[in-house]
Amino acid sequence: MSAPAADAGVADPALQRAHEAGAPAWLAEVRRTGREAFASLPMPGRGDERWRFSDVRSLSLEGFAPAPAPSQEDAARLARGSALTADAAATLIFIDGHCVSRPELPESLRRAGVVFAPVEDVVRDRPELLRGEALRPPALLGGGKLLALQRAWFGSGYVLHVPDGIEIPRPLSVVHWALKDGSAALPHALIHVGARARATVHEWRLAAQPDLRTLSVSATDLHAGPGARVERLSVQNWGSAAQSFEIDTVAAAAGAEVLSVNAAVGARRARLENVVRLEGEGADVKLLGIAVATGEQEFDQRTLQVHAAPGARSDLLFKNALLDRARTVFSGLIKVAPGAQRTDAYQTNRNLLLSPEAEADSLPGLEIEANDVKCSHGATTGQVSPDELFYLLSRGIPLPAAQELLAQGFLEEVLTRIGDAGAAEAVRGMLRAKFHS
Amino acid sequence: MPASLEIRNLCASVGDRPILKNFSLTVPKGEVHAIMGPNGTGKSTLAKVLAGHPDYAVQSGEALVDGETILGLEPDVIARAGLFLAFQYPSEIPGVTIANFIRAALVARQAKGAPFDAKAYYAELYAKMDALKMDRKFTSRFVNEGFSGGEKKRCEILQLMMLRPRYAVLDETDSGLDIDALRIVSEGVNAMRGPDTGFLVITHYQRLLDYIVPDRVHIMWDGRIVHSGGKELALELEEKGYDWVKKELAHA
Ligand SMILES: Nc1ncnc2c1ncn2[C@@H]1O[C@H](COP(=O)(O)OP(=O)(O)O)[C@@H](O)[C@H]1O
Ligand SMILES: [Mg+2]
Numbered sequence: 001m002s003a004p005a006a007d008a009g010v011a012d013p014a015l016q017r018a019h020e021a022g023a024p025a026w027l028a029e030v031r032r033t034g035r036e037a038f039a040s041l042p043m044p045g046r047g048d049e050r051w052r053f054s055d056v057r058s059l060s061l062e063g064f065a066p067a068p069a070p071s072q073e074d075a076a077r078l079a080r081g082s083a084l085t086a087d088a089a090a091t092l093i094f095i096d097g098h099c100v101s102r103p104e105l106p107e108s109l110r111r112a113g114v115v116f117a118p119v120e121d122v123v124r125d126r127p128e129l130l131r132g133e134a135l136r137p138p139a140l141l142g143g144g145k146l147l148a149l150q151r152a153w154f155g156s157g158y159v160l161h162v163p164d165g166i167e168i169p170r171p172l173s174v175v176h177w178a179l180k181d182g183s184a185a186l187p188h189a190l191i192h193v194g195a196r197a198r199a200t201v202h203e204w205r206l207a208a209q210p211d212l213r214t215l216s217v218s219a220t221d222l223h224a225g226p227g228a229r230v231e232r233l234s235v236q237n238w239g240s241a242a243q244s245f246e247i248d249t250v251a252a253a254a255g256a257e258v259l260s261v262n263a264a265v266g267a268r269r270a271r272l273e274n275v276v277r278l279e280g281e282g283a284d285v286k287l288l289g290i291a292v293a294t295g296e297q298e299f300d301q302r303t304l305q306v307h308a309a310p311g312a313r314s315d316l317l318f319k320n321a322l323l324d325r326a327r328t329v330f331s332g333l334i335k336v337a338p339g340a341q342r343t344d345a346y347q348t349n350r351n352l353l354l355s356p357e358a359e360a361d362s363l364p365g366l367e368i369e370a371n372d373v374k375c376s377h378g379a380t381t382g383q384v385s386p387d388e389l390f391y392l393l394s395r396g397i398p399l400p401a402a403q404e405l406l407a408q409g410f411l412e413e414v415l416t417r418i419g420d421a422g423a424a425e426a427v428r429g430m431l432r433a434k435f436h437s
Numbered sequence: 438m439p440a441s442l443e444i445r446n447l448c449a450s451v452g453d454r455p456i457l458k459n460f461s462l463t464v465p466k467g468e469v470h471a472i473m474g475p476n477g478t479g480k481s482t483l484a485k486v487l488a489g490h491p492d493y494a495v496q497s498g499e500a501l502v503d504g505e506t507i508l509g510l511e512p513d514v515i516a517r518a519g520l521f522l523a524f525q526y527p528s529e530i531p532g533v534t535i536a537n538f539i540r541a542a543l544v545a546r547q548a549k550g551a552p553f554d555a556k557a558y559y560a561e562l563y564a565k566m567d568a569l570k571m572d573r574k575f576t577s578r579f580v581n582e583g584f585s586g587g588e589k590k591r592c593e594i595l596q597l598m599m600l601r602p603r604y605a606v607l608d609e610t611d612s613g614l615d616i617d618a619l620r621i622v623s624e625g626v627n628a629m630r631g632p633d634t635g636f637l638v639i640t641h642y643q644r645l646l647d648y649i650v651p652d653r654v655h656i657m658w659d660g661r662i663v664h665s666g667g668k669e670l671a672l673e674l675e676e677k678g679y680d681w682v683k684k685e686l687a688h689a
Contacts, residue, residue, distance in 0.1 A: 157662070391528040391580075394488050395542040395596065396516035405541055409532025409579070 010184040011061045012217065014040060016152045025156065027123060030133050034151025039171065041145040045093045048177040053329040053361040054300050058269070059243070064215035066153065067096035067183035075100040078208060084235075085173035085202045086422040090116055095177045095215075097156040097185035109168060115161035116172055119188060122159045129159055131189065132287050141273040141302040150217045150247070151158070152282045157187030157218070160201060162195035164225065171200040171231075171420055178207045178214040178238055189220040193228040195253075200231040202423050205238055207266060212239025220248040224256035226280060231259045231419050237266040237430050244270040254280025254309070261418055264291035264299045265430045271300040278305070278312035278340075284373030289318030290414040290427070291413040292407070292434045293326030293358070303332040305345055307370075313344040320351045322358035323435070331363040334377060336370050343373040351381040352410045354403055404435045439504050440466040442520070442604040442635055447498030449486045456482040458660035460498070462637075464604065469636040471646055473671060474657030480639045481525050483657075484608045488522040489515045502604060517546060519603030523593040523610050525639075530580035535592065536562065538580050539599050546600075565598045568619050568628070579592045586613025594625045604635045611645035623648030643675035658682055 009015070016035045020028040044051045044059060070078075075093075079101055082093050090103030099118035109116075115126060122129055133154070139147040158174060176185065193199050205216065216238060224230045238244050244267040252258050264270050276285050291299045305314040320328040330349040351360035362379035384406045392402035413429060418424040442464040448456040456479045464470045474480055485494045487500055489512035500508050507515045530538065539562065544553055547642055563573055569591050581589050590610050597605055608628070626636065626649050638649055646654070646668065654670040655662045663686045664670070674682070 313463055385528075387528045388530050390490060390512060391524070391530065392538075392541075393512035393613070394516055394522055394524075395546045395600065396513050397541050398513050398545055399511070401545065402513070404529070405533055405537070409530055410577075413533030 009062060010064045010066060010149065010153070010186070011038075017157070019153060024123065024127065026127070026131060026154060027132060030154045030396045031152055033134070034148045034154060037144060037148035038152050040342075041148055043145060043240040044142060048142060050302065052331070052363065054271070055269070055327075060120040061149070061215065064182055064184040067180040070095040070179055074179060074208075078179070081206075082175040082204075084175065084204045084423065084426045085171050085420065087170050087420075088173035088202070089168055089170035091173040091175065092116065092118065092158050093177070094118075094156065094185070094187065095179050096183040097187060101168065103172070110223040111165070112166045114166060114168065115159055116348045117159060119155055119157045119159060119311075123155070126159075129161055129192075133190075137249075139247050139273060140275050141304060143245060143271070143273045145221055146217050146245045147247045150188060150219045151306070153186040154188060155187050156185060160189070160191045160193075160199065162193045162197040162199045165196050166194065167198040167199070171202050171423070174201065174203045176203065176205045176216070178205075178212050178216070179244065181213055184215040184217075186217045187220065191220065191222040191230070191232070193224050193230045195225040196227040197225065199404055200419065202235070203232070203234045203421070205234075205236045205244070205266075205338070207237065207239035207242065210239060211241060213241035214239060215243050217245045218247070220246065222248070222250045222258070222260070224250070224252045224258050226253040227255040228253070229257045233263070233418060233420070233423055235263040235427055235430070236267065236270050238270070239266060240268060242267040246272045248272070248274045250274065250285060252276070252278050252283035252285050252312070255282045256280065256284070258285045259288070259419065260286070261288040261290070261414070261416070262395075263427050263431070264289070264293070264379045265434065268296065269298040269300070271302070273302045275304045276306065276314060278307050278309055278314055280309050281311045283309065283312040285314045286417075287314070287316040288414045288417055289320075290411055290431070291320040291328060292431045293320060293328050294323045294434050295326060296324070296436060297326045299328045299333075301328070301330045305332070305334045305347065307334070307336045307340040307343045307345055310340050312340070312341040314346070315344075317348045317388040317414060319411055320360060321354060321410060322351060322360055323354045325355070325357045326360045329361045330365075330379070332377070333365040333367060334375055336368045336373050336375065338369040340370045341372040343370060343375065345373065345375045347377040349379040350410075352407055353381060353383050354407055407435070408432065439501075441501075441503065442637065443499070443501040444487070445499040447483075447486070447500060448496040449482065449493050449588075450496065451482070451493055456493070456660055457486065462463045462655060462662055464635045464637050466503070466603065466635045467632040468652040469630060469638060469649060470653045471638045471640060471651040471671065472655050472656060472657050472662075473640055473643070473674055475682075476641065478657050479660045480657060481608055484522050484525075484606045484639060487515070487520060487606060488512055513545070516602075518596045521597055521600055521602035521605045522606065523590075523607040525596055525608040525612065527581050527589045527593055529582045533580050533583055534577050535580055536576040539596060542596070542600055562599065565595055569595055569625055570596075571595065587615065587618040590614055590622060591618065594622050598625055598629060601629075603633070604637070605641065608639045609641060610638070611640055611642065619645065619648060643671040646671045656682055656686060658686065
């Protein structure tokens, strides 16, 4: 891997091509395919329905470059602030995309064949786990160009592989730090939880300084095997000038139970794309989103729930609280395939406006091709209830504190569903801090 | 400085409909006064106007807490000035626990930046919940959400006991309570009686006044007090019914 020149950007084709040199053939192929797709695809434009209501004009990949590995002092300092999952079974730490701390997996899990390691180690030691990467389906929700960029730089991120029947009782934690201004990190996460296996992953995206301007494009593919139980919490708290893109997929086999929670806290603009496929009978996927948007932040949430098998259930709840001139966009579609009878599919987006200048757009949708289904979608956007507000005021609580308390109460419905109480408390703390910035 | 909750010639409306019509009443500190009156006569309106509810417009009159005017102040300022309203229909606050709610109300009464003594707070909260025979698990329940009518009223009295106002207006605290709950709630109020607190107890029925025995009873009709007397007035009213008020007192 050649070190990029200081002024060369992440979008530079020559720099991208240089990244292919010396890689195993299959990996060079993944990168080359990404580079070529990136070159051929247009930047998201105003005419693209999948970017409706997003401020595409301010989207820019200029001025971001992969950063060199951090110093040992920085790595040690940030490692000390990485214990957000208090009872983690193992923790992986990345700084500007570089893995600086490999987890010590408990011996029993290692012997059982569990892999929890950075992509670079898996490329070297277990390349067969990543061979499917060349076949990864394209992004469906508009992030094709960004996903191509991530593929062109393929090499950062981690793999979690849990063999059939193996249960990991405590959460695994992944902490991504942004350290250098202008750095670009493009990690990939491949989470494979085998049949009847069980795992919980927490991902924390954090900034070493509150005002960092960084770029993150991450792609996560989560596969839950038959009867697997998987919980994933992804918390985005980048610096206030950052751009963040998460392009995710979830595939749930028969009887799999998945809980996926996304929290949006930091960044100037953050977009989440999540395509969820219910591929086996009785699969059950819960999707939760939570955000406090302040200042000029834009949080953009695009989801697709695809019911490809009968008798499966998906339930989405995204709640956003908005202050100042912040904006959120939620666009969600439920698709029920012709054979997917006895589908239960729900989608709810609730937005709480705490400022007259904040704006929340909601685009819920249904496409149903089966006749025996229970589906609902709903979106509400409103202010705090005057009755609730008066009740708090009447106890002597001043208006700003009362609004904050009501907003936190509004978000609690999602927070209480995070399985790990310590992680929920950490997210609660980050969201609370946003009312005082 | 007069130590009283004093309401003078208060006229207030909702929309363009007058509800309070020249309402006057003084509750000296240390006393318990009861207001009785039929449904729709404006009792809850009075309570909410005093608490600064934005739905009501005040045309004229005054309301003073220990000589300081409260009309026109923000509701939170009125509360911190020492007036507490136990609501007839308390709101449900999803996602906000009772413990966090009362804590926020107490923090609002502290000097800015002063440390909050959480240990002492919980000790006091638990003691008062024990007195009200509330399960301690209630501290982590969301305020009034899914509560029975009686649980809501107990929660109002818990807040009253924790916030120690100078004057408390209790709006139909007895409605929705069975006899046991009524006794427990009344004991809570009675324990707070003393020279530092004045109570205005609004009720439709005389029953509550068997437990919280008032110093004075006032009969309200069509937006104002039409008759005042000692505690025996409640019994007389119970006996003769509101028709008696209508015939004998309303046009006096
Ligand atoms: N917010 C409101 N909007 C419309 N009408 C109201 C409102 N509050 C009170 N009223 C009306 O004012 C009158 C007095 O109501 P209220 O004060 O609740 O009486 P009470 O408590 O004595 O039963 C009633 O006719 C009621 O319908
Ligand atoms: Mg009433």
